[in-house]
Amino acid sequence: MIPVIEVENVNKHYGDFHALKHIDMSVNKGEVVVVIGPSGSGKSTLCRSINRLETITDGEIRIDGKVLPKEGKALAKLRADVGMVFQSFNLFAHKTILENVTIGPMKVKKVSRSEAETDARRLLDRVGVGHQAEKYPAQLSGGQQQRVAIARSLAMKPKAMLFDEPTSALDPEMINEVLDVMVELAKEGMTMVVVTHEMGFARKAADRVIFMSDGEIVEEAEPDEFFTNPQTARAQDFLSKLITN
Amino acid sequence: MGVITDNLDIWIPALLGTLRIFFFGLIIALVLGFIVGAMRVSPVPIARVMGSAYVNFVRNTPLTLMFFIFAFAVPPLIGYNNREVLGILAIGLYTATYVAETVRSGINTVPVGQAEAARAVGMSFGQVMTHIVLPQAGRSVIPPMMSVIIAFLKNTTVAAGFSIINLGMMRSYMSERGENMMVVLLWVAAIFVVLVFILGAIQNFLEKKLKVAR
Numbered sequence: 431m432i433p434v435i436e437v438e439n440v441n442k443h444y445g446d447f448h449a450l451k452h453i454d455m456s457v458n459k460g461e462v463v464v465v466i467g468p469s470g471s472g473k474s475t476l477c478r479s480i481n482r483l484e485t486i487t488d489g490e491i492r493i494d495g496k497v498l499p500k501e502g503k504a505l506a507k508l509r510a511d512v513g514m515v516f517q518s519f520n521l522f523a524h525k526t527i528l529e530n531v532t533i534g535p536m537k538v539k540k541v542s543r544s545e546a547e548t549d550a551r552r553l554l555d556r557v558g559v560g561h562q563a564e565k566y567p568a569q570l571s572g573g574q575q576q577r578v579a580i581a582r583s584l585a586m587k588p589k590a591m592l593f594d595e596p597t598s599a600l601d602p603e604m605i606n607e608v609l610d611v612m613v614e615l616a617k618e619g620m621t622m623v624v625v626t627h628e629m630g631f632a633r634k635a636a637d638r639v640i641f642m643s644d645g646e647i648v649e650e651a652e653p654d655e656f657f658t659n660p661q662t663a664r665a666q667d668f669l670s671k672l673i674t675n
Numbered sequence: 676m677g678v679i680t681d682n683l684d685i686w687i688p689a690l691l692g693t694l695r696i697f698f699f700g701l702i703i704a705l706v707l708g709f710i711v712g713a714m715r716v717s718p719v720p721i722a723r724v725m726g727s728a729y730v731n732f733v734r735n736t737p738l739t740l741m742f743f744i745f746a747f748a749v750p751p752l753i754g755y756n757n758r759e760v761l762g763i764l765a766i767g768l769y770t771a772t773y774v775a776e777t778v779r780s781g782i783n784t785v786p787v788g789q790a791e792a793a794r795a796v797g798m799s800f801g802q803v804m805t806h807i808v809l810p811q812a813g814r815s816v817i818p819p820m821m822s823v824i825i826a827f828l829k830n831t832t833v834a835a836g837f838s839i840i841n842l843g844m845m846r847s848y849m850s851e852r853g854e855n856m857m858v859v860l861l862w863v864a865a866i867f868v869v870l871v872f873i874l875g876a877i878q879n880f881l882e883k884k885l886k887v888a889r
Binding site for chain 1: 807
């Protein structure tokens with residue numbers, strides 16, 4: 431087992447608020463880890479800390495064995511190896527769909543335009559939006575935008591992908607088109623950390639579920655085990671609310 | 676029209692003087708202003724401190740004082756005394772602070788997710804700024820930026836007090852030649868109205884061109 435992401439005794443404070451409490455986790459190559467928990471439990475903060483969009487107070491995070499640098503070129507280089515998909519898509523609003531996917535490889539990896547475009551079109555076809563390549567993000571539906579965002583991350587050929595509630599901002603009928611792409615990625619062996627409320631995805635694609643509450647990892651188990659037989663009262667309480675909804 | 680046609684030997688150098696101060700001063704103000712504005716949102720603390728120190732020191736200083744400094748205090752220090760060049764420096768450095776603040780306010784209108792996505796792709800701070808944030812900030816920045824530029828164009832007349840030839844000196848020149856002051860000043864006003872009108876047209880053009888759909 432080769433760990434791609436290692437989080438060791440990480441704490442995060444926002445002023446007096448202790449957002450992450452002594453978090454330890456590691457994600458092995460090819461593993462899909464789903465992080466669930468009530469809102470405010472710190473799961474998004476954890477996800478964003480892994481590529482240092484959030485700073486941490488103390489502890490250590492390693493990507494592929496390398497400690498996450500504080501700032502500068504080394505950090506940028508490490509981030510290029512970790513894809514990130516956001517709740518609000520965050521496609522570059524002034525760039526076409528094609529440019530959204532090519533800009534990373536061209537500017538960060540100095541790949542030639544023709545090579546970047548060939549690769550981008552292949553990825554856009556793969557996520558089912560190839561025919562939209564010349565449009566701007568605002569002209570696409572949320573589901574399409576999120577699939578472009580996934581293609582944009584894949585274009586960097588990342589070692590791991592982080593998904594921060596990728597379907598939470600989507601209309602219900604668009605959720606599955608995004609989840610299908612993610613399931614596909616999981617099957618192909620991508621290392622993934624997915625913060626989500628989609629239990630169906632967790633059951634279908636996850637190797638492991640991490641349940642967070644109040645900034646702590648409360649429970650960690652295989653999906654079937656976690657959903658049918660949660661060990662802690664907090665997890666039982668959270669799952670019972672989901673089912674009654 | 677006689678005021679103009681009889682005195683073209685002065686009107687033309689004065690207009691060219693104003694345009695030179697405006698053009699070169701604007702280059703200094705825009706380049707430096709963008710750099711300082713970006714410094715103020717940089718992840719490097721020392722850059723932020725230097726950026727805000729510059730803005731707060733220079734912007735809190737009267738423009739005439741900047742001219743006094745560059746016209747009288749700087750020449751002995753550097754052994755260089757071209758009034759026009761020094762005047763352009765004075766007004767360029769002064770206007771850069773307003774440009775910087777306008778740029779910064781424009782940067783703040785770009786949703787933070789845009790910069791986060793760019794950073795997540797692995798772009799450096801400079802790349803995030805030049806490829807993602809500033810192009811999008813441009814659209815919302817144009818109206819306030821054009822106000823800064825218009826105020827700057829009119830501020831160039833302050834140079835008249837420091838023997839730098841420009842339209843602001845027309846009154847004294849024309850008075851020596853016995854022209855009617857009201858007529859002269861109305862002509863100066865008319866020229867500024869036309870120049871500002873041209874800037875307004877450029878503004879409209881840029882606003883349309885840089886439109887970003889959200």
